[in-house]
Amino acid sequence: MAVPEKIIRIDSLFAELFKKRQWDKRLALHAVFRNWPEVVGAEIAERTAPQVIRGTVLWIAVSDSVWMQQLHLQKQMLLEHINAKVGGSEKISDIRFQIDAALGEEKMVVRSPQPPASPQPVDPEEQKGFERLIGAIVDAELRTRLLALWRKAHR
Structure with a gap:
């Protein structure tokens, strides 16, 4: 070596x-x-x-x-x-x-998440009117889902 x-x-x-x-x-x-x-x-x-x-x-x-x-x-x-x-x-x-x-490209602004708003109660008269409107639908599951969607949209 x-x-x-x-x-x-x-x-x-x-x-x-x-x-x-x-x-x-x-x-x-x-x-x-x-x-x-x-x-x-x-x-x-x-x-x-x-x-x-x-x-x-x-x-x-x-x-x-x-x-x-x-x-x-x-x-x-x-x-x-x-x-x-x-x-x-x-x-x-x-x-x-x-x-x-x-x-x-504009820099994205990160915003802190807003606390979820407390759900507002649905007006019972409006709900009854919507239930009458969808009452003509034969499929009970479809009526239930439409009513749930309507409630969610009206909170």
Whole structure:
């Protein structure tokens, strides 16, 4: 069995690999994903999401065409904000937008369930009138079920 010449720490291997492949520069660019609401602000972050960086071009999903147009008009300012927040020497060179309708869906409001209302008594005169109305039905089970349904509807 061969004895290794020198033991190398794994963190130094990763550091060397990152430096050799220049991943540290690329990793700095991707900080925009982690800090999106801080970079663009809450209102824009609600309607957008960074998708991918290809080269130095950032692709952003936008909720609808109106927001896409607005952001396209503010593209230079947005690019400056993004690059100000990105550390490292490499910067985002361009921004491209694409529509993703799922971003624009309204957030569902969860409401607490209302306590059930206490059942109101059925007016006996109205019930008698309905019983006369369904009295012509020959099937007794059908009459019983119709009466139960009517009672439920009139609570």
